[in-house]
Amino acid sequence: METKDLEAAIQALSSHKKAWKFVEAFSHELLRGSYTDSYDVANQTAEVLKVVAVATCMAGLKNVRRSLRAVGRYLAGLGGKYTYVIGNVTRRVLKLVQETLDDPDEEFSIQENTKEALSLFLDEFNQTRDxxxxxxxxxxxxxxxxxxxxxxxxxxxxxxxxxxxxxxxxxxxxxxxxxxxxxxxxxxxxxxxxxxxxxxxxxxxxxxxxxxxxxxxxxxxxxxxxxxxxxxxxxxxxxxxxxxxxxxxxxxxxxxxxxxxxxxxxxxxxxxxxxxxxxxxxxxxxxxxxxxxxxxxxxxxxxxxxxxxxxxxxxxxxxxxxxxxxxxxxxxxxx
Missing domain, CATH: 3.40.50.10470 (Translation initiation factor eif-2b; domain 2)
Structure with a gap:
């Protein structure tokens, strides 16, 4: 993603106030160096990307992917030694969203499908440590x-x-x-x-x-x-x-x-x-x-x-x- 595209995607996402609030809060914690365990960084990255995906999924797959990649790249740039972890979680979420929106469950809305898929991913991810x-x-x-x-x-x-x-x-x-x-x-x-x-x-x-x-x-x-x-x-x-x-x-x-x-x-x-x-x-x-x-x-x-x-x-x-x-x-x- 080019720098101009990144800036445009971040600016577009800022209109989703709830999602952008999550992104800003996490970015401030990264800048402060509040995290000492990569697991906590990975888990919080997944949580933030879930909020972003649910907030933007109604705009179509292309816009969801654009927003997720922009947020992932933005956070990875602030991640310091956790840059790789943030990038990896972003790629996992991108793949999952792609699969979910390509083959949605017709009984539910696009937003519900996205939320359910990412919730299952987070549940599985939370068991990683154990x-x-x-x-x-x-x-x-x-x-x-x-x-x-x-x-x-x-x-x-x-x-x-x-x-x-x-x-x-x-x-x-x-x-x-x-x-x-x-x-x-x-x-x-x-x-x-x-x-x-x-x-x-x-x-x-x-x-x-x-x-x-x-x-x-x-x-x-x-x-x-x-x-x-x-x-x-x-x-x-x-x-x-x-x-x-x-x-x-x-x-x-x-x-x-x-x-x-x-x-x-x-x-x-x-x-x-x-x-x-x-x-x-x-x-x-x-x-x-x-x-x-x-x-x-x-x-x-x-x-x-x-x-x-x-x-x-x-x-x-x-x-x-x-x-x-x-x-x-x-x-x-x-x-």
């Missing part, structure tokens, strides 16, 4: 007495470890993910709530600790169409060390993180953070000819991942393209 961690194929990935290494704090990995701890006793080694240090929060939760044996290590100790690890479990912000991952910066280091020691690497990512997009390059798929988090400003001013690059993400190649776990169970990263074909319409890949 389905992911209770799936038998997922639960069997952690065995008693194993030493599991993870990096930083992934909400998906955290739920998986907490669920596994109800049935098994194992040890968790957590690399802190400096300078964010979010691994500290995960260590506290696992030690206090799950009563697990937890070891918190600096990122520099990953290579030294890896020989005693049985398995590496990591999260992801997005799973690209070729099976590679967009993950927090430092994840590539972990997977490289794991590969050196021939340790299996398991990635946990719900289906809404699977995207039809392909990687362009390592830097093109990474947001850059302020350099002050890794180098004091006073020191930086003393070395003006040095470029300080602080990427938010790593691009982890598919060959680094042994198994991809989702709410559908487990699969090899090389077959992600099949999931993409099931989830999305090829026409909707570019928003």
């Amino acid at each position: 389905t992911m961690v209770t799936n038998a194929a997922v639960a069997e990935q952690i065995h008693s007495a194993e030493v599991i290494l993870t990096f930083g704090r992934s909400a998906t990995v955290e739920r998986l470890l907490l669920e596994a701890a109800k049935k098994r006793t194992f040890e968790v080694v957590i690399a802190e993910n400096s300078p964010r240090g979010d691994g500290h929060g995960l260590a506290k939760v696992l030690a206090s709530e799950a009563k697990l044996d937890v070891t918190l290590i600096p990122d520099s100790a990953i290579f030294a600790v890896m020989p005693r690890v049985h398995k590496v479990i990591i999260g992801a912000e997005a799973v690209l169409a070729n099976g590679s991952l967009i993950a927090p910066a430092g994840t590539l280091l972990v997977t490289t060390v794991a590969r050196h020691y021939s340790k299996p690497v398991v990635s946990c990512a719900e289906l809404y993180k699977v995207t039809p997009l392909f990687p362009l390059s390592t830097m093109a798929d990474s947001k850059l953070l302020h350099p002050a988090t890794i180098l004091n400003e006073e020191i930086a001013l003393e070395i003006p000819n040095v470029n300080i690059v602080n990427p938010a993400n790593d691009l982890v190649p598919a060959e680094m991942i042994s198994l991809l776990l989702s709410d559908n169970g487990g699969c090899s990263p090389v077959v992600v393209h099949r999931l993409v074909k099931q989830l999305y319409d090829e026409v909707e890949v570019p928003l």
Whole structure:
């Protein structure tokens, strides 16, 4: 969608005051950085798009698709690290609306058909979190007495470890993910709530600790169409060390993180953070000819991942393209 078309669609949608109110409220929350879990972002995106679809469906399929794509692209532009998630949910909703309006139930109005279809989608989506961690194929990935290494704090990995701890006793080694240090929060939760044996290590100790690890479990912000991952910066280091020691690497990512997009390059798929988090400003001013690059993400190649776990169970990263074909319409890949 061209910029002019995007602006026109947004302007047309603003006449639907109730729908636009939902869009504005969500966009403000994204700008404030109010969300810390991709699941909450995905769920709210689906809720907002449902309101938009119901408000505009009487104008015909073409206008509904135009409005949904405009809102999805607008929100994705504000989403920061959740850009992929927002785009993926938008594409899922577009496909669902297309199928619903192409073959409507004649007993109901177009608006009722659209509302019912998206309500069912949301009900199914709301079960994603529980389905992911209770799936038998997922639960069997952690065995008693194993030493599991993870990096930083992934909400998906955290739920998986907490669920596994109800049935098994194992040890968790957590690399802190400096300078964010979010691994500290995960260590506290696992030690206090799950009563697990937890070891918190600096990122520099990953290579030294890896020989005693049985398995590496990591999260992801997005799973690209070729099976590679967009993950927090430092994840590539972990997977490289794991590969050196021939340790299996398991990635946990719900289906809404699977995207039809392909990687362009390592830097093109990474947001850059302020350099002050890794180098004091006073020191930086003393070395003006040095470029300080602080990427938010790593691009982890598919060959680094042994198994991809989702709410559908487990699969090899090389077959992600099949999931993409099931989830999305090829026409909707570019928003």
